[in-house]
């Protein structure tokens with residue numbers, strides 16, 4: 264029994280260190296700070312003061328958008344209220360990525376999805392980190408940081424994906440991996456990295 268417990272503990276720790284499953288954090292509508300709750304879960308990342316979000320206004324790449332108003336840049340423009348990137352109609356395995364412009368150690372990704380409608384489409388995501396630009400949608404060469412299975416409900420908070428040790432990379436990608444054609448809808452994506460000394 265003791266051995267089994269040890270194995271389970273070791274597996275649990277390894278799971279945490281390697282990333283694992285994204286979670287929901289923050290009550291309310293999931294928007295950025297407007298409900299007064301903390302943006303961070305403190306147990307699985309370095310102290311928040313040691314981190315900084317560097318995704319805002321960085322270059323982005325993505326699958327074809329739903330229309331000209333729902334393009335990739337919208338996911339890092341700092342505007343909420345359903346201002347978002349949305350993937351094309353009936354597109355399987357849509358993806359989106361941000362170029363951080365330099366290799367940084369990524370500890371946490373925060374994902375804010377559409378709230379006014381259709382938030383149930385946020386499910387079966389892979390969050391991956393890469394060193395080089397890949398535009399084919401085949402992100403298998405990127406390191407898998409976390410997964411988010413869902414289902415997501417509009418009453419829940421935002422999705423956070425954490426890694427205590429951090430994963431070094433320049434490109435942070437989010438890909439939908441289920442075999443349906445639910446749209447990928449990203450209102451904002453925050454990428455928290457270790458601050459430079």
Ligand SMILES: [Ca+2]
Nearest residue numbers: 337342346450
């Ligand atoms: Ca936005």
